[in-house]
Amino acid sequence: MHRWSCLLALCTTFLFYISVTTATEEVISGIVQHQQWFSEYASILEETMQIKRRGNSNATLSFNKELLKLLANATIEMRSIDNTTESAIIQSDSIGQPCRALLLEMFKIFRTIGQAELQGCAANTVGLLGYWTTQRFFSFANIVHRDATELTHRVALILEEYNKLTQKDNILEILREEYYQFNSYNSALQEVLNRELERFARTDHPVRAALSDCLNTTVKLHQLDMDYVLTYIDTGCVTL
């Protein structure tokens, strides 16, 4: 479909071109050859981008799973701290009932704070993920897509520009140069995209590191909070 409309554009340009300059057989077949190369390049590029877009979804999904594991791990550690603390308060036989009730209230407050902080870590990560999982890859992918769309019109555009002048002799050279330049430009872009696809693989990825740090700190502070509650068992709440 795309290809046909482009060929049509090309033919129109051709007629104009031929009527003005009477191109040689060699030049015409050279132009047709380049048109074909550019078209094929465009479809290959489209396919490549589809594969890379799928790769991007997969990388994003895997990354999210990994982050969820970190979150699950921290949740288990928090629960374990809560469990140990609550059990210690319930099972202590050195404190009376009013003290025990008070400590259970304190425990519940710190448990709630810990849960809120854990959710804060998750919320921050979600904020960062938007940039990493959508914006970055797609801004590069969109450039490639725009170029692929332009590619099919490239030959016609070049012809249009040059048939105004009497440069038919070097038209093939210009097409060759165009093709060569696009090829190296695209190779560079694909390199960038490949790096983008591997971007989650880094162990020091900023999102993973940020979440990990946040969870680590939250678990540590939670442990300190609960240790603080437990010190009241030793004094039988008399310092309160």
Ligand SMILES: *[C@@H]1O[C@H](CO)[C@@H](O)[C@H](O)[C@H]1NC(C)=O
């Ligand atoms: C998806 O990504 C994971 C981790 O990066 C990888 O192991 C797996 O092979 C990928 N699957 C596909 C279908 O690309």
Ligand SMILES: *[C@@H]1O[C@H](CO)[C@@H](O)[C@H](O)[C@H]1NC(C)=O
């Ligand atoms: C959580 O992570 C820590 C450190 O990475 C690890 O030692 C621990 O075994 C993990 N806990 C669970 C329940 O996966």
Ligand SMILES: *[C@@H]1O[C@H](CO)[C@@H](O)[C@H](O)[C@H]1NC(C)=O
């Ligand atoms: C703590 O965990 C143990 C084992 O899973 C369980 O038997 C106990 O009831 C828990 N303690 C509290 C206070 O939930």
Ligand SMILES: *[C@@H]1O[C@H](CO)[C@@H](O)[C@H](O)[C@H]1NC(C)=O
């Ligand atoms: C979490 O804390 C532990 C112990 O303090 C430390 O060994 C580990 O490297 C920390 N992890 C991260 C991701 O900061």
